Amino acid sequence: MSNSARSRILARLRSAQPDAPRPDVVVPARRFDWTPAERLTRFRECLEAVHGEVHLVGGDWRQHLFGLLSQRGVRSLLYGDAGPLGASPAIGWPDPDAVRLIPYLKPVETWRESLFADIDAGLTTCRAGIAETGSLVLWPTPQEPRLMSLVPPIHVCLLEADLIYSTFAELMAVQGWARGMPTNALAITGPSKSADIEQTLTYGVHGPKELIVLVVAPGTVAGP
């Protein structure tokens, strides 16, 4: 049935072609010649404007993160131990009893209820930042799966300072996205929010209530 629906829909479109197929539209990729410092400033301003937190941190990012999580009463942090960070969050983690580090090891089916109920925060890396809009760009992987940045009430993301591009269009062009897309690509700009009641912004509707970005020096996140 649906095959004939397909041929009928396509036949209707083709028989009614009012003119010859039009050439594709090429739009110049929007980009800005900002210095790295300008990109970082803009990224930070835009993300903070939508309630994201940005911290510039050094090699002691674990201590810094531990402090931020402790303040918030976080007891468990989900991370990808086979990902780009490897076991590094655990190295020198100040107090594994106060904030437990939980690796995302098994398919979600085997621990769905626990993921939704027991995890306070998720830690991921990202592929890039976008200065123009203050966005993080993630391509979730088997090591850092999709739900890590969505289900826990706090999402912490490590961003290397040299990965901030001026615009989304520039990022796509430079990284050649059109050559092959991952299962899921995400641009995340701030914590989850809604203005469905009286146009009043409320944060943390279904996704994270807080988004914390730790901007680190290039090379901090080890290659896989």
Added chain:
Amino acid sequence: MTSDLRGRIGTALGQDRVRANIRRAMDGLVVKRRNAFADAGELGQLRDHGAAIRSAAVANMADLLEELEQNCTANGIQVHWAEDAAQGNRIVAEILDRQGADLLIKGKSMVSEEMGLNAYLEARGVEVVETDLGEFIIQHAGEPPSHIVAPAVHKDRQEIAALFRSKFPNDLPAGPEGEGIEALTNAARGLLRAKFAEARVGLSGVNFAVAETGTLCLVENEGNGRMSTTAPEVHIAVMGIEKVVARLEQVPPLLTLLTRSATGQPITTYFNMISSPRRLGEKDGPEAVHLILLDNGRTRMRADAELQDSLRCIRCGACMNHCPVYTRLGGHAYGTVYPGPIGAVIEPQLQGVAVQGELAWACTLCGACAEVCPVRIPLPKLINRVRHEGVRSDVSGSGVLGTGARRKSLEALVWRLWALLHAHPSLYRAAMGLAARLRWMQPRRLGPWTRTRSAPRLAPEGLHRLVREEGIDVE
């Protein structure tokens, strides 16, 4: 005019609270959009790009849909084609049946509203849960959306609090605290997280589908779209066939036009690009992704060289936010899934001029919608065209459903007389002279028009004559 629309307009005009809620929201959205496009030069260029990208996509739709299907299939997405809403609904039901699922969580999708999907599935015993906060509110109120972007915009917090108190008495704090937006949002979060953890099938709409890579793009703020497309084992995406675009690099300009036009946001919280089901080794994401391509009248719209411009629409809602009719009535008065100027153009095409053609008359032709449309759809021109389709006598060659259905012989006769008079000066002068002499016969009441106005009176002397007496050469 038939009276269904008139009746709904009368009802809407009597609802002061709803009208105040809508007006406040729309005024706010107008300001937010204006601030988001502070640079008029940039806005003009973006709109040019948006219009060019979308019109090329509409022109090349058949090829692009085949390319989309091919790339989605190669990525592991199962593609289905539906000629109408009934067929689309059946496809969704079959997927649910195969999965043995009796619960469906939904991200916001106007196409699913168009299909009447919720009612169809509920009649089959499926529990359908809307997860967008606005959609969640109106689902529990038993109402349709009043706006395509902000479905519960007609309700204020007191109404929503009263609704939640009666439906979920145990999920709100007692006292005035429970009336707060924070408390209401938290209640919905708690109720829906349980559903996200439980549901095995999720459904979403699609904002853009990229043919080149087989990628489905979803634009949202809440995270419910990501939840509905990531947490369950099966994801069903439904889209109108016009949502296809050729290439990935065309997405950023459309995205910024969409979010800035809709809510004045530079970008939404989540821009979610889905290209395949869970791949080997991945630990979450759906095992199966289904894409349903819905025609439901779109190929008919596409066949008309002028009306096909309405298929460029990216559903930002800016036309209704700026419409003097919509902002005074709200979406429910339209009685259709798509209200406002774009609704007045596409609903008569989707459902037929006989059924919804009257909407094209609920318009002042002020042109505000065309000025803000991010893809430069010439809405007033198309609204005029729908009016013409409604009353045209020669219906041969028109592919518009129900063309000529609103033609009235008396009205047609009056206009033929009018044309005759204006084509023959001597006849015109004679008729005007006669009218001036008979002006005592002119009625003082002209239907609803004179309920709040006095009837215009014919002058004893024609303008031509008065001007001639002033010594001005009128020829």
